[in-house]
Amino acid sequence: AQSVAQPEDQVNVAEGNPLTVKCTYSVSGNPYLFWYVQYPNRGLQFLLKYITGDNLVKGSYGFEAEFNKSQTSFHLKKPSALVSDSALYFCAVRDGGSYIPTFGRGTSLIVHP
Amino acid sequence: KAGVTQTPRYLIKTRGQQVTLSCSPISGHRSVSWYQQTPGQGLQFLFEYFSETQRNKGNFPGRFSGRQFSNSRSEMNVSTLELGDSALYLCASSFSEDGELFFGEGSRLTVL
Numbered sequence: 001a002q003s004v005a006q007p008e009d010q011v012n013v014a015e016g017n018p019l020t021v022k023c024t025y026s027v028s029g030n031p032y033l034f035w036y037v038q039y040p041n042r043g044l045q046f047l048l049k050y051i052t053g054d055n056l057v058k059g060s061y062g063f064e065a066e067f068n069k070s071q072t073s074f075h076l077k078k079p080s081a082l083v084s085d086s087a088l089y090f091c092a093v094r095d096g097g098s099y100i101p102t103f104g105r106g107t108s109l110i111v112h113p
Numbered sequence: 114k115a116g117v118t119q120t121p122r123y124l125i126k127t128r129g130q131q132v133t134l135s136c137s138p139i140s141g142h143r144s145v146s147w148y149q150q151t152p153g154q155g156l157q158f159l160f161e162y163f164s165e166t167q168r169n170k171g172n173f174p175g176r177f178s179g180r181q182f183s184n185s186r187s188e189m190n191v192s193t194l195e196l197g198d199s200a201l202y203l204c205a206s207s208f209s210e211d212g213e214l215f216f217g218e219g220s221r222l223t224v225l
Contacts, residue, residue: 032211043119044216045216099161
């Protein structure tokens with residue numbers, strides 16, 4: 001079985017400050033981890049993924065995520081937030097035996113000017 | 114390269130009617146998945162097709178069905194619509210099993 005949790009429904013941050021959106025997961029095997037972003041009335045856009053290798057993954061728009069196996073976490077980070085980063089962020093996980101990822105419930109990121 | 118295209122973008126139906134939604138994946142992508150997104154339930158997996166075969170299915174009633182054509186285009190159908198079927202229906206395609214999903218803009222269905 002696979003599951004993912006995004007413990008925060010909403011994250012507020014001031015423009016220029018660092019941001020973190022949290023994600024923890026549970027899988028029976030090795031995790032395949034993904035972050036997606038959704039802007040209003042749009043589909044989801046892929047940001048980054050971790051399959052194997054370096055625990056720090058860099059993705060689109062300056063985002064990065066750190067895979068932590070012992071804490072089963074895959075938090076999304078950005079050193080300096082932009083107002084345009086305001087959107088809904090989804091973490092997703094699947095194990096190696098499944099083609100279908102399970103998505104978290106999403107975290108609304110609000111960046112204040 | 115064209116992205117995933119979903120039609121129609123918006124539609125309004127009444128209870129008891131049926132609806133068909135269409136999805137054209139990115140060229141070369143053979144896997145197509147469908148998701149239902151609602152504020153209360155988040156993203157729920159409907160089904161996934163690969164090479165015209167349904168490879169995975171989520172926990173939705175039989176009123177929800179789909180198919181995939183030889184050109185990888187996919188359709189999903191919902192029969193006997195209920196108010197609770199109002200949602201954003203998202204289609205996603207992928208190139209490989211390790212790959213990320215590429216989503217369309219979605220079809221927003223409103224059932225009155």
